Amino acid sequence: MNTIKIKPHTYSHSIRGVKVKPMADDGKEVSIFYDGLLAKTGAGQVFLHCGYGDKNDWEKVNDIEMKQVSDGWEKTVSINTGNSLNFCFKDGSDNWDNNNGDNWAYRISC
Template identity: 45%
Template structure:
């Protein structure tokens, strides 16, 4: 079942579909629970979003987690490191304000206090940021 909160490229979708027949599931694919949840989606410039993480670093017992995020399609700009709060055993969360001028892509990954990274198998997590009316934060 496809996760509705994850956007994928057409190329990745084709690759996944071809491999799915062999029962090989890609780590971080939109059809597998990878422990990353973004709300609300779609993201609109000006939104405050919540990013929750219960992925492999949290499951491995990380005590502290940092969200590394930036904006752009290929090269990241406006890179920030944001401390995440532990919200339950093996889960972290933070809230991020998306600037009105950022009508591109939100890119992010995670690093724990031991320097271990979760970058979605080198793909990072990537969400299109839409321009338009600000969504109501729930």
């Protein structure tokens, strides 16, 4: 599991094509940028597969359509449950990028 620490309003460094950026000082809203494996293989659509809580027991799991931008895919999400967001990606053909089984995580430090 990759955990990323960053300052608000600045994208993190890329981990396997994934960057995150808090949109507010409290970290409860985050922009996720993806240009990983699925983007590189020409996916026509990418979905953010995400949930909250423990990395091994996700709660409130959703698939959220990402917006294609010039250099990848992007989506802003709110963290309404707890202080962690776990996520990975899938395309419209149900191909997955889950960071070799580790997924990605965004944690809000208290």
